[in-house]
Amino acid sequence: MADIIAIDIGGTNIKYGIIDHEGHIKNKGIVPTEAYNGGQALMxxxxxxxxxxxxxxxxxxxxxxxxxxxxxxxTGSVRFATDNLPGWTGMPIKDILTKRFNVPVYVDNDVNCAALGEFWQGAAQHRDDIIMITLGTGIGGAIVKEGRIFYGADGAAGEFGHMMLYPDGIRCTCGLTGCYEQYASTNALIRMVTDRLNKGEASILDENVAISGKDIFEAEKHGDRLAMDVINDWITYISWGLSIIVHSLNPSTIIIGGGVSAQGKEFIDRIKKKTIQLVMPSFAEHLSIKPAELSNDAGIIGAAYGVMRGDI
Ligand SMILES: [Zn+2]
Structure with missing residues (x-):
């Protein structure tokens, strides 16, 4: 049996595991990142x-x-990391690990690894031309073609969160305005709810308490009018972006990951239904839109696949 050691570095935790060449996790663990100690300590x-x-x-x-x-x-080095991982920008991860352990090393960002994981062992098995989109505090994306990430000229392809929905829309953290992320992320969902609560609309949600995406879904299930309206609007925004992706990349499968995948197939089917209405029939015929399946293991499984696939 041949094994891969896979490590998934996030702002809060590091997940790791040993994965065999068939994609089975043999054992796994988790430790706090303690990012405040800086880049060298993390390495x-x-x-x-x-x-x-x-x-x-x-x-x-x-x-x-x-x-x-x-x-x-x-190069497998960090081009840019936010303040979530101070001192991580510029870290030559691949170089350091290759020199020290003298084995092939694959390094990629979390969304690309999650997409490879879903392709190898999850929701997109036996499929090609796959898109992964993660709807969380922001929006991440990845494009998989023949088991490989499509990187684009600067390694940044799949940055769907910054497609423009409105030329004069809400200002985004990237400096542009009207980005998809400002309308279709879970942060956007929460903002839309809070805006309406602040205008005095009735709801079982309380404007004085921090509201999470989960609270909004709970309120919808209890028939809360405001939550129902906002989630409907949110699904429309999500679908607008997906229709652009479908027309430009013609994927067979769109995997939706991030916090929202916890809402399950039923919710993803609502997104699918709306998206299908917005795309030309020839694109819709074979289009599959599914929730991610691997949850917290997607990153380590995908990183292991990068090694398994070879040519690194
Ligand atoms: Zn942006």
């Missing part, structure tokens, strides 16, 4: 995990790393 922590796990592997094929932030695909 030391990653190396310690590899060192600790190496004893549990039979034949080590390589190391796969999924990381938050923007990863330079060719």
């Amino acid at each position: 030391d922590k990653v190396q310690n995990i590899v060192k600790q796990e190496i004893d549990h592997t039979s034949h080590l094929l390589g190391i796969g790393v999924s990381s938050a932030g923007q990863i330079e695909p060719k």
